[in-house]
Amino acid sequence: MDLASFSTCSSFDFNNCVELENPTLYNVTTSTPSMDVRESWQTTLVKLQMRPGGSSSILRSLERFELDNGYYSPNSRSFTRAEAGKMTRPFPLMCYSFQVSQPGEDYKQFMPGSYELGQRGSTLRTFADFNLQAAIFHKPIASYNPPPYFMQSNDSKAQLPATPPGGDTGNNFTRNLVLSPLPWGRSSSGSNQTILFSVPSQIASIAQLQHADLTGDDRASSIAHQPGNAVGNSYAPPFVERGLTTQLRTDFELIGAPNHTGTKNDARNYYDISYLLNASLWDSYFFSSISSSSTSAPINPALIKLDESSTSSAGLSDPVKAAALLMIDGGFNVNSTDKNAWKAFLASAKHSKHSAGPVDASDAAFPRSLEQISPSAKQPTGTTSDSFSGYRRLTDTQIDSLADEIVKQVRLRGPFLSLSHFVNRALAGITNQPALSRSGALQSAIDESGANINFAGDKNAFSGIRVDSMGSSVPPDRVTLSWKSNGPSADMDGGDRDERPPNLDSSHIDWAYTSTDNNFGTLASVVADQKMLVNYPGGSQYANEQGYRSTGIPGWLTQADVLQVIGTSLSTRSDTFRIRTYGESLNSAGSVVARAYCEAIVQRLPTYVDSQNVATDRGTALNVINQFFGRRYQIISFRWLSPNEI
């Protein structure tokens, strides 16, 4: 089939669809002409691949969507003989649709009435835990479908017309496909575009690598079950226990007939890729912002040459030597517990202009990218263009609250021995340190300050998002993957209990306990810390650890967004010190006859104390003096002080 715009190809006409023909299935000589759709055993699977024409390279692969046809005939269509004779064109019996799970969408409307939000991928942190620019979407653990897709199946007579002569696909087939793209955020005035990733034209901060698809595991790169904005962020992923960064788990694949409870068990490592990338990058690399076309000075004004008078560019473009030739102007120690210092530091983003506007904004800007196309809003909506194609600014009040929370986090988690220590979450069991292992210091501070939604849910910056939906028609934003009976809740729940596929580990149940038509697959199986599941035995005290559906939308201020702005100035130590001292002169009686006060400002330089070593030498290459004393300090100012200056 040729691809064409939806509105021009009569998408509602079955004659434009691929048709499976098997005339022997339908025999009008039977007493009751009837057709239904069914399957043997457990599963019908579809794999979708998108490739450029004539190419073997895969742009996107969606692996193993389940098309459960059920069994028996509730979806049958019966006709009189007269009607059957007139039914000359195809007609639909089942329709399956898959949509990237969106915050704000009330998927309960598309699930059986007894289901709860959370089943079938209806509540996920789509933008935080998944990679929407991935090439490969696979089905993890015992998931029924590959996340972050929500599945809807429909066989109602209203949606699937079986009216002679046939030919109509029914409304469900074309639902939400005709307008391309569908508004994000499910607001009637929502944005038709969202800007999630961009290729920065200039890179200054490691955090700008959040736009690069650095996802991957032992099998492939560009995978969907890791955060798309991995670098610089720190939310704990659901696939790995809080105390781990790597966990060996099992992906199950139903084998199907003739053994309908048989599975292929595939051991696979799951990673907290944000943690690992941050640990690899933040303390080992920086962007010099030296242009390849002009090597004389960094583009980033926060980086200055050690010898400002030098016009030489020697070494500046050398990835190893550049650091020895540059200094940070206004570096900031993340171990600071001075709230005002943090306020001043964060406020350095005030009055920053963004091409999307607003033009007169004075609030501090922390945009996801410079390519956002909609202006920020004074109060973010979480549902419309400001939050999907726009960006965030923080008011003075919000900066004050954020600085307050950062200081709390520094006291809780510090001292930070490395930048990745500051950027990453703590590795600890969920029962021991739920808050510290939830996200890194800065992200926790952002959330708890109310710039997004805090853990308790009583601070909410967004006008259009409801935390628990009390008294509102807006669906709740909490992620609510759940537990039922003796396992994670099935995505196709029902009264079947027998013939479940076996769990490999009796202490960690992956398959659902109840299902319909022996479909025990469950997206909730991806949650490694099962205590987080709603209704987990013993209470749901950790259920809120699943977070919020809107986490990570462009209007949700992330740690990486902030680090893009301030990341280049951060360090875990100070290199410039103000030293004050005094001396006394005593007479023979021991009385003070003279007293003097002085102040020196000293600065640590890249060069070593002993110039026998060059600044790029490391470890055993250093002589004894430099191994002991390290880098050279230089007095850059000195003055005598009067007593009233003390």
Added chain:
Amino acid sequence: MVLLSLIATPSLTAQASDGSPQVALKIDLVSWGDDITGLSLKPGQSKTVTALGFRYSTPVEYSGSVLMEVHRSSTGESPKTAAPSADDLAHELHPLLAPDSNPAAGDAAKPKTGLMLELQKRREKDPSLVALAPLPASGCRRATVLLVPSEGSTFIAYVIDDDPSKLPLGQLRVHNLSSLTIAMRCDGKLNRELKPRESFIAPVQNQQMIYELAYKVGEEWMTQESNIIPVRGSEQTQMIILRSDNKFFTSTDGSKAGFLQIVTLRRSKDEPPSTGR
């Protein structure tokens, strides 16, 4: 059923006397859900019609009171369905289904007013009477009577004036039969807000209409969907937006296709010949 209070107006009840105006027009009986067999517009008729679920069947010529009676014989034919095999039964689905909700059930205890009171009175004399339909008073040659299941095997009738002069072939009329205010944007241009029971003729381009639909709950507008529907030149098309728990709108697993339900009625120019009343 929310339609109860919307249809039963006192003025129409007053018209249901012996001196009520007479009309003559062609009627289509359509079911709001499952097919309804054994219907006639006069008691004791041997020839009956079946109101199909949201689609047209055989039209009926009617002449008589503007308050039309709909009768149902007790021996209406049941539709034939294929019997499940032993294999079918062994693999029968066991979905989680919510308990059936019948919004009209609670209406039984309420005092009857308007058309429902009139229906109750007439049924005491003639139990075969199942619905009263207030037809357009004059100038209408065609009407669709939508029969909504109500209490005690009766139906609430919603009448759509289908006179060809008001809805020519190739045109589309949108009806809001839900109890909510809805908003539609057609082909990205025309914006219409429809209160309950309001309708409008929607613009059609290239025999199709692209729409965006939202509904209002309290003060909040909620997006329902966007979609495209064919509007063929050989058909009179009615798009009906409603909210119903009827199993006609429900899938095998108990799910529905959204907060509001949408059905399309299509009447072909090549419709079957009508029967007498």
